[in-house]
Amino acid sequence: MAENAPQDWLERFLVGDRRALARIITRVENRTFDVPLLMQQIWSRVGRARVIGVTGPPGAGKSTLVDRLLEHLRARGQRVGVVAVDPSSPFSGGAILGDRVRMQKHFLDEGVFIRSLSTRGRHGGLARATRDVIHLLDAFGFDVIIIETVGVGQTELDVMKVAQSTIVVLVPEAGDTIQVMKAGLLEIADLFVVNKADREGARRLGNELQAMLHMRASADWEVPVLLTEAAAGKGTAELLERIDAHGALASSHDEPSARESEWRDILRDELSARLERIVGDGHLEGIARRVRIGEIDPYGAALESLADADLLAHLVAAGRGR
Numbered sequence: 541m542a543e544n545a546p547q548d549w550l551e552r553f554l555v556g557d558r559r560a561l562a563r564i565i566t567r568v569e570n571r572t573f574d575v576p577l578l579m580q581q582i583w584s585r586v587g588r589a590r591v592i593g594v595t596g597p598p599g600a601g602k603s604t605l606v607d608r609l610l611e612h613l614r615a616r617g618q619r620v621g622v623v624a625v626d627p628s629s630p631f632s633g634g635a636i637l638g639d640r641v642r643m644q645k646h647f648l649d650e651g652v653f654i655r656s657l658s659t660r661g662r663h664g665g666l667a668r669a670t671r672d673v674i675h676l677l678d679a680f681g682f683d684v685i686i687i688e689t690v691g692v693g694q695t696e697l698d699v700m701k702v703a704q705s706t707i708v709v710l711v712p713e714a715g716d717t718i719q720v721m722k723a724g725l726l727e728i729a730d731l732f733v734v735n736k737a738d739r740e741g742a743r744r745l746g747n748e749l750q751a752m753l754h755m756r757a758s759a760d761w762e763v764p765v766l767l768t769e770a771a772a773g774k775g776t777a778e779l780l781e782r783i784d785a786h787g788a789l790a791s792s793h794d795e796p797s798a799r800e801s802e803w804r805d806i807l808r809d810e811l812s813a814r815l816e817r818i819v820g821d822g823h824l825e826g827i828a829r830r831v832r833i834g835e836i837d838p839y840g841a842a843l844e845s846l847a848d849a850d851l852l853a854h855l856v857a858a859g860r861g862r
């Protein structure tokens with residue numbers, strides 16, 4: 541059906557059709573072959589949105605906090621896209637569902653778009669997909685894009701690189717500052733939030749974080765430590781003020797160096813995706829068989845493949861749709 545052609549969805553996307561946005565995000569999530577082509581066609585609209593990352597251990601109150609920020613941003617008339625990134629597995633779908641329920645009061649609001657993204661396909665694909673989705677939301681016209689990630693692993697750290705301002709949310713019971721350092725959160729945090737300040741130990745954790753931050757060489761931005769009670773809406777307006785202040789300093793993702801590194805990331809991702817497609821289609825079966833039966837060693841085989849002009853032709857062809 542012509543109606544389902546990606547190009548048609550793209551045209552609808554460009555006139556502000558939210559269903560088209562959702563459809564294209566699904567293609568990004570599934571890493572379909574036409575994603576780079578689609579992204580190329582929206583690129584001229586990218587670069588205006590403010591991108592905010594929210595990360596921290598499970599249950600810290602990230603979604604509750606995002607919900608509060610949403611309310612403040614909407615009150616100002618800003619349009620907000622929220623991406624909940626779940627690197628763990630399909631099994632934690634419950635948490636995402638919980639987010640959906642919690643945020644459903646925004647469901648009828650045209651100025652809000654909430655979407656969850658989960659792992660599909662290759663390792664590293666999720667960070668790439670998140671970046672693509674941010675560009676899409678940006679091009680669609682959202683003023684602010686908030687990314688929430690669950691947990692504190694490598695994928696989350698990668699995902700957070702896309703954000704201009706990263707908020708690390710901790711809670712008194714989540715452990716001490718040593719763990720914060722071990723998890724690499726000190727490096728990525730532009731703002732620390734100690735949420736659930738109604739609970740015991742919040743102030744102590746806040747002070748410990750402050751002390752730890754004071755040991756760092758001071759730059760042009762002093763990382764603040766804010767205490768919030770997201771559930772009661774306490775401290776969240778001040779948090780947004782601090783996010784704004786950081787935004788005035790934050791670099792754009794449209795800087796020359798950022799653009800170049802993004803190009804390299806896309807190229808790496810495309811090469812490996814196309815290689816998988818080539819292998820899946822059996823184009824390298826001849827040499828794969830020789831490796832299996834021990835006729836050629838894996839290193840020699842890899843070198844032979846790379847010297848084969850046919851491989852290049854297949855890589856080019858694999859970029860075309862089926």
Ligand SMILES: Nc1nc2c(ncn2[C@@H]2O[C@H](COP(=O)(O)OP(=O)(O)OP(=O)(O)O)[C@@H](O)[C@H]2O)c(=O)[nH]1
Pocket residue numbers: 597598599600601602603604605635638690691735736737738739768769770771772
């Ligand atoms: N006591 C207290 N509970 C809070 C506060 N903020 C959020 N909560 C509760 O903490 C629980 C988890 O909140 P979420 O916002 O779902 O936390 P999350 O970090 O998004 O959780 P995941 O996405 O599953 O990692 C919910 O029951 C909230 O109501 C707070 O300030 N104080």
Ligand SMILES: [Mg+2]
Pocket residue numbers: 602603604635639688
């Ligand atoms: Mg959440």
